[in-house]
Amino acid sequence: MANMPYIAAIDAGIHQEMRRDPSVLYFGQNLATTENHEFVKEYGHNRVRVTPISETAEIGIAVGAAMAGFRPVVELYMAEFMLVAMDQVTNEAPRFRYMSGGQVKVPLVLKAGYGFACGWAGQHTGTLTNLFAGVPGLKVVIPSTAADAKGLMATSIRDDNPVVYLHHYLLTLEHGEVPDGEHLVPFGKAAIRRAGGDVTIVATGWTVGLALAAAETLAAEGIHAEVIDPRTIAPLDLETILSSVEKTGRVVLVDQATRHASVSQIIAADIVEHRFSSLKAPILQVTAANTTIPYSEPLEASVLPTAAGICAAVRKVCA
Amino acid sequence: MSVNTPNAERQIWIYTQMLRIRTFEERVKRTFTDHPGVIRGHTHLADGAEASIVGSLSGFKKGDAALATYRCHGYPLVLGSDPKAAMAEIYGRVDGLCKGLGGSMHLTDVAHGFLGTSGIVGAGIPHAAGAAWAAQIRGKEEVVLCFFGDGASKQGAFAETLNIASLWKLPCVFVMENNGYNVVTTSAQEDANAAAGEPLSIKAKAFAMPGVTVDGTDPLAVHAVVSEAVARARAGHGPTLVESKVYRLSAHGNIIAPPGVPLHYPEHEAITVFGNSAEYEAALRGDPVPRFRGILVQNGILTPEHAAKITSEVDAEMQAAVDFALKSPFPTLESALQYNYA
Structure with a gap:
């Protein structure tokens, strides 16, 4: 184990796979511009390249390289930059295996940060998970810990499909224990971050920390929350969520995304469809308000989910 | 004749491939009347571009790759795909190249080097560059041929990709088949170079790569230009933009219609939209297939x-391709869910 920040753990995951597999490529804007760049030094310019500001070409090149047998990782920095190339992300990369009747594989990783709610205002703060999670052929990964940041990155690279790997910018410097050596975290397997029998809280990314803080507060009040972190939202580990709901009968869903058509609403619908009879109270959701994120600090805080908001929702479903 | 001129046997091969594409597509077109309902959605024919397609692919070697657009029937036939499997795909049958999951717009045959086709205009151009990067890393002097239309050259994907391809000296040849029309919009209505009377190959200058315009109805001229570009790419000197001027002899595609309306091919837009029968008739007189035979x-x-x-x-x-495809069964319903993920 090594204690390292989330951001370093992501790089550790990329290194792990680039060392073992010469077909892994890593490229993007403002990357590898000098010979001293750590990835250039180790893997050379054939596999590590800087690109111009051309997201459509960057992601499209990844699609072509993947079809031709390589495993590209595209550094996109911010999830919003993928919107410039939405056709490549949602209507090219995930379609080719299907349309070719299984003749090609498109193994690639689109690495991007999201949710940078610390004064980045309207265009760099989104939690865009729902835009990708509903596309057949894509996988969507949202690590909440340093260990998962490494292990999910490695699994993303090894996966034979296009993967949108969304790291949370507010977690960048969060430290955690990260396994040394080869570390892989399976897709579609939720982590139970805290066990409890009174209420199920499902949270993703940065909101996992909020949910755990809320659970601590609630424990002092005698309410024992189970906190589930799905880790990947496509595929989604519905089994773990439904098992917990069977046990607790009460559910609070936390999502940093704006509420309308969010991943929390997808989870709510599946719980209602499959475990309606287990529910003892309506499902409550703690999400961002349906708004563009404001710049001004108190306004920004006011539209995002909080630990206090999660506590209030839990008290309500447990009342 | 230059050193690049194919010998007599090869010229007959070129003619035969042109005729195979033409005849295959005539059978696609005839299917709408002979067997209504068998072809669904949208098909796009390459009639008029056969010389360009075959001339471009006549120097194709094992290990090379080609990528194209939704107007994609011709390339795999030249590269060695079985026309039975191509027709079965267009009929949505289990024996199709893509098991009936892709259809007319998405013919793919990896075993013969036909790597992929995007139905979104311009979107496939960066895919070709990605495959060319793969070829560059492998270092086996393999090249990628990237086919697209004149309309695609107005997409951001075109500009972004040609810039990177030139910068990285990727072994890629960009073959723009300029058929003069983006559906019902003429080049001069949408392209600043065309409006200024410039060849579209001039766009290459913006990306510091060679740009050549060639008569795409002359297979030997296309062969000469593309094989020089291919040789340049194989030698590691980077990409070339080839503008191959052709005339689409059919309408953009069959009519777009809701279920219940029989599909068919309307007349060419030069006639239906612009009332310019003279232009269309002149193009017919220059039909590259009978001309090359002559x-x-x-x-x-x-x-x-x-x-x-x-x-x-x-x-x-x-x-035989039509007979085979008509007899081929539909895919199993389970296969509809089979290939979303590897």
């Missing part, structure tokens, strides 16, 4: 008897 006969490369034999063989081949 040239081969005139040059003593092909006898009329040999030409007739080729015609009857190709007719039989494509009749």
